[in-house]
Amino acid sequence: MSPKDRARSRNPGYRRVLSRRTLLRGAGSIAIGLPFLSEMRASSVFAADPPPPPRVLTFYFGLGIPSEYQRDGFMSPHLAPLARVADKLALVRGVYYEKGSRSTGNHARGSETVFVGGRRSGASIDQRVLQEAYGGRAPTRIQSLIAGSYSRQDGQSRHIHSWAAPGIATDAPIEDPKRLFDRTFGSLPMDPGSSGPPSETERARAREARYARSVLDTALEQYRYVTSDAFGLSDESKAKVALHVEKIRELEMNIFDPDAEMEAPPATCRAEDPGVFDHPEMIEIQRTTNNEGVRMDVNRWMRLWRAMVDVSVLAFQCDLCRFGNLQLTSGGERIRLYGSYEAYGQTRSYDDGETTHEYWHRLAPGPVEALMLDHVWLYAAEMAHLFERLDDTVVDENGGTLLDNALVMAGTELGNGRAHDVEDVFHLVAGANGRLRTGVIDVDRQATEVYNAGLRALGLSVSMDGDRDYAGSVASELLV
Amino acid sequence: MSWGRSVGRARVRGAWALLGLALACTGEISEPYAPPSIPAGARPATLDACVEVPAPAGTPLLARLTRNEVLASLRDALGLSAEAMESGALGAAAGALPLETRAPATTSSRAQTTTFDHVTAYAALAEAAAEAADLGPFITCRAFRPDCTRSFVEVLGERLFRRPLRDPEVQGFLPVFDLVASEGDDFDVAARLVLRAMLQSPQFLYHLEDRSAGDRVSPRELASRLAYLVWASTPDEALRAAADDGELATAAGLEAAVRRMSDDPRALTASLAFVEDWVALERLEQAARGLTPAETAAMRAETEAFTEAVLWGDDGTGARGGLLDLVTEDWTVLTPALAEVYGLDVPGSGPQRVDLSGVPERRGLLTQPAVLASHANGNRPSIVSRGLFLLRALTCRDIPDPPVGVDTTTTALPETASERARSEERLDPSTGECGLCHRAFDPLAYAFEPFDGTGRYQTEDVHGNATREDGWIPNEDGEVLQPYANVDELIDGLAELPAVRECLAEKPLVYALRRGLGTGAADRCLVLQVEDAARRAGGGYVDLLVAIATHPSFTRLRGEEDRR
Structure with a gap:
């Protein structure tokens, strides 16, 4: 089924249609952030459905999801929320960064390897595509949108997941919805008058x-x-x-006042100003190296995180940017959650006796495992929420959504939080205009090979500067 | 990046690398824990072994000016007053400049990410500065003629870019004059636009040096290095002249330049910023919960006044001390408000020098409330936080994160157990292997158990346990090197340790070179040589600056070990 067909078959009434062609026809409004007109016109003349522009969005969460909780794929009870969008996703099991490595240093190792393939060895996949497909400059107002919540800033390694070059961070994550809004929609030029x-x-x-x-x-x-x-x-x-x-x-x-090359987006492309969040915990966790962790109301956190997702996704949908990384939590995060988490009609309760990091360390059958399974459920639900948002609007002329057409990847730093290993590291991939297989795919692949498959899916013949031992090798089983 | 010494790549220096660590741990390390080995010969033991050690081969990453450096450079290059820098649009733009990340120093080039906030703040700063600055001194004539326009670009550019401009650089600014002339505005409008553009150009915002022409560091480049070392700001006219006259080509000339610059107030400002970074005072306002802004400000003021008095010879004797004196001096500078925290009565209203020889629990920087409160756990003392701080700040060593699979939470002790009892449980081999690491730093902090999280001295903790201050200084293997009965003996013992003396030379070097030091022979020798030279010259802070400024690693083209 083509993305267009899939898009039509799923909730046809729900999806907003916001195609570029529609925007360009819009009532004399000028669409900033859209491709240069010359580029659009050229492609419209020669093809009814021009291929969607290369876009990459990566999603990161800390501490991993152990492989035993993925045993039944999307039917695994604690991954259940993902079943809602499972027909567009591939759960890739068996991805590793390094075999046999068990060290607390793996928080940093994994955080620096995810989306790159080797530890700080090159650009991450989002930047690799930006550089290869656009020569480093996409025709959008913002080149890369790097945002997230609750990161530890006591070192770069745990909260940077987008690299422009070896060891060169693309940007510092924006961690405040208001600042994210100001950077994206808040700064759009006004009507010409x-x-x-x-x-x-x-x-x-x-x-x-x-x-x-x-x-x-x-x-x-x-x-x-x-x-x-x-x-x-x-x-x-x-x-x-x-x-x-x-x-x-x-x-x-x-x-x-943008010249002819860029036009202001139509009224549909306006995000709600999320306003100012009062989030002292977030400020504290960014600045502290206190390993006892910071107590945090899961509800407050989720309001903040979802506001980040809303603004970010709309920025992608409005073509203000085509590349980015969203981070739910950073590598080795030490947050002590309390309160109840509600999503998809279910409620999960948190016990703030310890940080989630410490609970992973102590993972064993019994109450600790029950707590951590609830935490896995939160990861799955927030991933599902993000993917549903990416899927709620048709953005391209082939009828596809961002989830259909962009390369979307979810990853983390550890395989199993108990062992702190970097094998069987949770990875989800989606999109790339139907070039990626969906479903549960078991592989035995170093991450470099998986990201190389992502590059191929976008039609690029270059490879990641990942782990040298896997240079140029492609996990072709992921490709259609 | 914690000092860049990751275990996996055997970057941890010395036998401390034997130690993995858990931060509050009691438990078994379930898997065999194989400590990383130290490469043989990575650490030349003596100065004698340091002859003819080649510099590291790698190329350093271009460093951006820090927030403080941008503001000071702007102020000094344009002759703006301190009041002008703090008021109006300029003050607002300065306030919007993002803070630096410390990894490992706030000047480290590898930790710098230029965000959109940086760029908007630079733009606002440039616009406000262009309004506030008097451009008269840079303008020779006010006509849209090549002699006037070129001359202005060359004169202003040389000041802001810290060297004469090359022709392509000058050419790049001239179209601004054409635009302004075509709009019908006058010369001064164009001049201000050029200033705005220069302040946002890489030659101003980065420590740019020409590496295209072989291995030569130009006299002007050296002048810039000196200015940012001593002042954290741009060179002045005298330094530019010294560079042009070839005076910086010799060690004697460099020393004369540093000593002259040290008499300038900018040297004091830069030293205060360095010391605050060294003892991580940026954590004061967050770490010490329950303190009012006035209280933390008073604490900070004490540390600044004490630092100024020790390093800059305002201690009554006229002697200028060094970083080690900050640790060992037995007096402080107190205001009446803060004296209450010390349990002292200070007459009058202003800050005063107070002798602490009758206050056995207090001595030097390490017992000042600002430092104690910055390394605490809320309002409670934290042996782990303070021990790690002392290890990092005084020995320049670090300890990796806890090993895998350790339960860092269980304890057989009741909730009411003292901090000391918890630490001793960690160190007891019969309770697990946490002591493998904690024994390297916990005992350093035992002397500070009586100080609560706000820096007050107490003989009982919140649970009523008697506090203790006896302990021992561990050696590199975590064994007892030297017992101490109290803070006084701890400080005496630390002051005698070669590792501490070397570390106090390494810290400013990390700031000066804008990179963490590696474990290779070149960086190791650099530390030993600078420490030796500074000590033989008198051991003062200025002597240390001279030792750094005259070392080949500072004056020649720089290398960097591969630290990725």
């Missing part, structure tokens, strides 16, 4: 805008010069500076 002759104030404002653009363009010219061979910068240093440059370009697009 009346069409009469400009007033003196309008003329002055227009002149200031030209000056502001000149300032940024002039600075960008200096970046170009500095990253030429004029100063002998290493590739690594150039990659670091290049990420700075992308942020300046984004600022440029926020400030100016």
